[in-house]
Amino acid sequence: xxxxxxxxxxxxxxxxxxxxxxxxxxxxxxxxxxxxxxxxxxxxxxxxxxxxxxxxxxxxxxxxxxxxxxxxxxxxxxxxxxxxxxxxxxxxxxxxxxxxxxxxxxxxxxxxxxxxxxxxxxxxxxxxxxxxxxxxxxxxxxxxxxxxxxxxxxxxxxxxxxxxxxxxxxxxxxxxxxxxxxxxxxxxxxxxxxxxxxxxxxxxxxxxxxxxxxxxxxxxxxxxxxxxxxxxxxxxxxxxxxxxxxxxxxxxxxxxxxxxxxxxxxxxxxxxxxxxxxxxxxxxxxxxxxxxxxxxxxxxxxxxxxxxxxxxxxxxxxxxxxxxxxxxxxxxxxxxxxxxxxxxxxxxxxxxxxxxxxxxxxxxxxxxxxxxxxxxxxxxxxxxxxxxxxxxxxxxxxxxxxxxxxxxxxxxxxxxxxxxxxxxxxxxxxxxxxxxxxxxxxxxxxxxxxxxxxxxxxxxxxxxxxxxxxxxxxxxxxxxxxxxxxxxxxx
Numbered sequence: 001x002x003x004x005x006x007x008x009x010x011x012x013x014x015x016x017x018x019x020x021x022x023x024x025x026x027x028x029x030x031x032x033x034x035x036x037x038x039x040x041x042x043x044x045x046x047x048x049x050x051x052x053x054x055x056x057x058x059x060x061x062x063x064x065x066x067x068x069x070x071x072x073x074x075x076x077x078x079x080x081x082x083x084x085x086x087x088x089x090x091x092x093x094x095x096x097x098x099x100x101x102x103x104x105x106x107x108x109x110x111x112x113x114x115x116x117x118x119x120x121x122x123x124x125x126x127x128x129x130x131x132x133x134x135x136x137x138x139x140x141x142x143x144x145x146x147x148x149x150x151x152x153x154x155x156x157x158x159x160x161x162x163x164x165x166x167x168x169x170x171x172x173x174x175x176x177x178x179x180x181x182x183x184x185x186x187x188x189x190x191x192x193x194x195x196x197x198x199x200x201x202x203x204x205x206x207x208x209x210x211x212x213x214x215x216x217x218x219x220x221x222x223x224x225x226x227x228x229x230x231x232x233x234x235x236x237x238x239x240x241x242x243x244x245x246x247x248x249x250x251x252x253x254x255x256x257x258x259x260x261x262x263x264x265x266x267x268x269x270x271x272x273x274x275x276x277x278x279x280x281x282x283x284x285x286x287x288x289x290x291x292x293x294x295x296x297x298x299x300x301x302x303x304x305x306x307x308x309x310x311x312x313x314x315x316x317x318x319x320x321x322x323x324x325x326x327x328x329x330x331x332x333x334x335x336x337x338x339x340x341x342x343x344x345x346x347x348x349x350x351x352x353x354x355x356x357x358x359x360x361x362x363x364x365x366x367x368x369x370x371x372x373x374x375x376x377x378x379x380x381x382x383x384x385x386x387x388x389x390x391x392x393x394x395x396x397x398x399x400x401x402x403x404x405x406x407x408x409x410x411x412x413x414x415x416x417x418x419x420x421x422x423x424x425x426x427x428x429x430x431x432x433x434x435x436x437x438x439x440x441x442x443x444x445x446x447x448x449x450x451x452x453x454x455x456x457x458x459x460x461x462x463x464x465x466x467x468x469x470x471x472x473x474x475x476x477x478x479x480x481x482x483x484x485x486x487x488x489x490x491x
Contacts, residue, residue, distance in 0.1 A: 010488055014161055015422040015481070021157040022480040026473060030149045031136060033067055034471065037111075037145045038129035038138030044112035044177035045087060046392060057174045060111045061088050064148045064172060068092055071152055073159065081189065086182040087112065087174035090148065091190055094155055098164035103198035105168045105487055106450075107154075108439055109147020110176035110204060113140035119467035126469075135470040142457050142471035143464040147203035148172045150476065154484035163488045169194055171439075176204065179222070179400045180438035181393050187442060197447040199412075199490050201483055202440060206458035208291050208431045210475045213420035213482045216454035217283060218325055218432040219440060221360035221402035223370045224333075225391035227252065227377055232350035241348050246383045248337070248352040254382050256354075259373070260330045265313060267328040267358075271372055274363040276326045277404065283430045284325070288317035290429060295320045298460040325432030328364070331357045356389075359434060366399030366438075403440040405452050412451045415489035419482035453486055455479060 040063075041048075042056040051057050061080060068090070069078055075095040082088050090111075116126040116139065124130055126139035136142075151170055158165050171190070175182040207214040229252045231245065260267055267273065288295065295317045301309035314320050323329070334355030338344075360369050370391045381387040391398045408416075420428040433454075440454060457476050463469050 010163070010418070010422075010485055012422070014163060015485060017161050018157045018163075018484050019423060019478070019481040021160055022153055022477050022484070025153045025156070026477045026480070029067075030146065030153065030476075031131060031473060033063070033149055034136060034141045034145055035129045035131065036063065038136070038141050039127050041116075041127050042111060042113050042140070042174070043115055045175060045182075046178035047115040051087070057087055057112060060145070061090060061172075061174060064111060065090050068148065068152055068170075071156060073152070073156060081186060083182070083185055083189070086185060089174070089183075089186045089190075090170065090172035091193070092170040093193070094168045096165065096167040097159060098166055101164075101166045102196055103166045103491065104195035105166050105199045105201060105490055106194060106197045106443070107147075107151040107168060107170045108172070108200065108202045108204065109144050109151065109170075110173045111140075111145055111148070112174045112177050113145075114143070114177050114465040117466055121468050124468055131473075134473050136473055137468060137470045139469055142462050142469060144204040144456060146457065146471060146476055150203055150480040150483065151201070153480050154487060157481065157484040158488055165487050166198070166490050167195060168487070173439075176437070176439075179224070179392060179398065179436075180442075181398065183439060184442060187446065191446065197443070197450045199487070200440075200443050200447070200450055200452050200454075201487070202437060202452070202454040203456055203479075203483070204437050205435070205454045205456035206431075206433050206462075207456065207475065208287060208429050208459070209294070210459050210472055212424045212426035212429050213416060213479065214429045214431055214455060215405075215416055216433045216456070217405045217430050218280060218362040219403045219437050219454070220325065220362060220434050221364055221366040221369070221400050221441075222436040223356075223358045223360065223366060223373055223391055223399040225356060225370075225389055226336075226353055227255070227356050227389045228336075228351060228353040228387070229255065229381075230351040230386040231383065232348070235347040235350050238346045238348040245348055246385070248349060248385070251382050251385050251387070252352045252354065255377050255387060256330075258376055265329065267330065269372070269376065272328040272358075272360060272364060272369060274326075274361040276322065276361075280326065280404070280432060281322070284321040284432065285318050287429060287431050288321055292317055294460065321432065324434040326361050328361055329359045331359070333357045359436070360399070360402055362402035362404040362432070364402060366401040368399075370399035400436050400438040401441045402436065403444060405454070406444065406448075406450075409451050411489060411491060412453070412486070415486045416453070418489070419485035422485060423478045423482045453483070455483070
């Protein structure tokens with residue numbers, strides 16, 4: 001099928017040709033496709049209950065599928081797989097060009113998005129794409145609408161050069177930002193069609209800087225949901241009732257005190273913690289030496305009380321990395337039951353509700369943690385208040401488990417460093433990520449012998465989920481070429 005010797009290592013001129021193809025494809029095809037994609041408010045089902053009626057997810061799925069089919073790859077097959085009541089999934093497959101290969105590379109990405117959020121620059125917005133100085137601004141381009149386009153480009157880069165590769169399949173979902181609760185059903189349907197997966201390439205992660213390839217070594221799990229405290233059936237005059245009727249907000253604070261030490265942010269139940277593996281601790285120390293204070297300085301700190309910047313929980317780079325990757329943390333990401341400040345009269349509110357986001361260490365089971373959290377928050381409510389915690393998900397308590405990467409096979413470690421040196425001029429870096437990609441733990445359970453290449457374009461200041469989110473296009477180009485090189489080295 002290929003005249004090139006499949007056992008021949010990738011040559012420098014081939015690495016250069018791959019990079020040139022990736023650059024050209026990004027400029028001519030991917031950036032325009034992503035510009036169109038960003039303009040579509042394809043919010044994940046958790047944030048758009050009428051996603052089917054609104055049709056935005058359907059639009060981005062169809063656009064991406066049409067783009068893939070338009071590449072005219074030899075032997076390409078694509079299907080938009082649909083299950084009743086669930087977000088659709090793009091599944092594509094391309095036959096092997098490596099003689100005798102029986103393995104499969106599985107490439108993953110998603111097309112659903114986080115909601116708008118506020119604070120965007122005046123000339124930017126979540127659905128108004130803008131390409132400026134190599135940065136493509138707008139919601140979802142970097143997280144991670146680019147993945148399907150970069151995946152196909154990596155395959156094409158190899159095929160155009162006649163560089164052999166294994167069979168490739170792609171799974172592009174539309175429920176990741178909601179915890180991927182639709183994905184397990186699709187994996188059950190597609191399992192036989194996936195084949196013998198020996199390498200998973202996930203393009204939904206981040207980078208420590210834009211100067212080298214970064215491999216994600218772990219991901220945190222997550223339990224998210226709404227904690228609600230009800231004490232009255234309607235609001236009442238605070239002058240008449242306060243001091244006698246307990247504040248729903250104060251009760252909620254007491255309940256949260258069971259979970260978190262508010263002075264330090266440490267999660268109190270031991271069951272939400274795990275021991276940090278020695279190799280991950282060693283990698284964090286190495287990464288801390290590379291990144292230094294940029295580990296914490298890269299965030300948009302406000303002006304503090306003394307005129308200087310506000311401060312992080314720690315300025316030690318190693319501890320900072322471990323805090324955001326291997327230790328559980330609680331965040332309050334939304335609130336209900338509060339009027340706007342301009343409409344806040346002297347009324348004791350009947351209820352308070354917080355949206356909680358509990359990030360879990362990689363080795364903690366998400367569903368078990370969700371059940372424990374529900375019990376912890378609801379039992380023995382102060383003042384016999386009605387306290388409920390409803391975890392996000394389709395039924396009952398639901399949590400997404402984290403993931404700890406398997407040990408690197410020698411071929412993958414060599415390929416990662418070779419690709420990073422060829423495309424970036426620096427060795428591959430290793431870093432845990434604080435985000436959650438439920439697919440990784442699912443695939444690791446289903447294919448325990450598979451190697452995992454989890455990486456992405458979410459580097460410093462890219463601000464996924466927040467205002468002014470951007471995709472660093474020069475890094476995306478190099479990452480695409482690096483992925484192609486690693487795929488070529490896959491046995």
